[in-house]
Amino acid sequence: MSLHPTLAAVTDRIIERSKPTRRKYLDLMADEKDRGISRPRLSCGNFAHGFAASGEDKAAISTFNGPNIGIVTAYNDMLSAHQPYGRFPEQMKIFAREVGATAQVAGGVPAMCDGVTQGQAGMDLSLFSRDVIAMSTAVALSHGMFDAAALLGICDKIVPGLLIGALRFGHLPMLLVPGGPMPSGLPNKEKQRVRQLYAEGKVSKDELLRAESRSYHSPGTCTFYGTANSNQMMMELMGLHIPNAAFINPGTPLRQALTRAAVHRLADLAKSGERPLAQVVDEKAIVNAMAGLLATGGSTNHTIHLPAIARAAGIIIDWQDFEELSGAVPLLARVYPNGAKDVNDFQDAGGMAFVTYTLGREGLIHMDTVTAGAESMDDWVGNPELHGDELIWKPAEESADVDMLRPATEPFLADGGMRLVKGNLGRAVFKTSAVDSDRWLIEAPARCFSDQDAVLEAFKAGELDRDVTVIVRFQGPRANGMPELHKLTPTLGVLQDRGHRVALVTDGRMSGASGKVPAAIHVSPEALPDGPLARVRDGDIIRLDANTGTLEAVGVDLASRPAANSPPPPVGTGRELFALMRVTSNEAEQGASAMLAAMEIEQA
Structure with a gap:
């Protein structure tokens, strides 16, 4: 299927607009590959510090016996989406050894929960936590010990922050490794009904808490289609997951098999030197993320996050690009709060595999992009299944629930919304x-x-x-x-x-x-x-x-x-520590980032 003319026009405009900044970024990444910090360039003292505590992997790391994968993790066990990550590093080290590689936790990044801080003073830290996460990712990867990286993060500011920071090391291959959504709890419409009754004073706080606790009830990502699950959608369409790993529940054999596949894939990419992050996150990948956001009714937060991610890769997009794409990309999904059902129902209906298939057939995403998680975007038109020890991908060319998910030829709305x-x-x-x-x-x-x-x-x-x-x-x-x-x-x-x-x-x-x-x-x-x-x-x-x-x-x-x-400026709950970020931030349409604003001024 030929590319839709609007998608082609917007992509061409972004490429032309971004030529100077994209060239500068790619030149930097080429220089980092040729002359940047890496294991062979470390002094003996530097290098010895880097593997001193590596246990059974110590010999392999010190003798360059296979690639070494850096793990940047946003684990904490307060945030339900990230609680499953607690055991991932030890599992990933085993998976790496299976293919002659090693893995080390390069560092951790903060991961705050907007659900906990919503309406509280801590929410004033939320957006700028993305900049902190990006800088923390850079600190983690700055040691030069790694030939590839696995980014463990899911939620609102965490995935954009990880990716923005990782793009400063875009000469390395990287994948994001998701943890999956919690099983469905209290239906979202019922939760919404109780919230409104509470707002009217018709139910007690105890009744409200019971409803909320039945909705947010176990490890895993919250099941409504907000920023966290929109993050996962975008990483799929940018080729930065193992195909359709996003919405598989945690604690299942399939979830673990997908994590294993991610480690094996990173080891292969590190050995071959192919598909570094800077090559994967290009103008077409950014447009795919935008198109997917519109097609699925995703979070408006990404009209801030995507410009910031793009700018970190030298790509300039604006809200006019979103609007023009919205006129061409139809709304295919009705996931709460845009419908009654949640992301588990979305996955059961065909999920991102069907979305990729139907958008691709109508020329509404780029299917010729470079991907990290598989050989091409064609690999994203199937959903993963575990048959014994073998991972296979079952084609998803029809929706199993047209009240939830529809083909691009029969959308809910002709407009992306x-x-x-x-x-x-x-x-x-x-x-x-x-x-x-x-x-x-x-x-x-x-x-x-x-x-x-x-x-x-x-x-x-x-x-x-x-x-x-x-x-x-x-x-x-x-x-x-x-x-x-x-x-x-x-x-x-x-x-x-x-x-x-x-x-x-x-x-x-x-x-x-x-x-x-x-x-x-x-x-x-x-x-x-x-x-x-x-x-x-x-x-x-x-x-x-x-x-x-x-x-x-x-x-x-x-x-x-x-x-x-x-x-007056906000104080308390650590907000005063973020004063410099508030003063120097750019506008929302540019990404609302103090870090990127300062970086662009310095590089001008």
């Missing part, structure tokens, strides 16, 4: 795939807040029981680290269910769980120091229209007004 809205308030993202089309246009008076808790207080006081555009500003990366504002979702949903025309406009984030309320998020420029959003006043009529791509304060001369006073 992500729009760029812009006007005198700036540029923002609107995720249409979760919102009924009769709510894509909201025109209502503004009510301005600088804190999500103030929104909840106004709701409880009955001040929002009307048509309203809720403005939550000073939530961008420079103001407070750009936290997610999930506490607002049940409350705004209640107002909408009462029949009101409600919208949210914010320079903060809402992720893949933003739900059914129309929202313009990641507004750029952000309110701090004096973005247009800071000049809106209560009562201004705000027009948010996903049909026309409009975000504006109607009939208002914003430039003539002073900016509203911003809240």
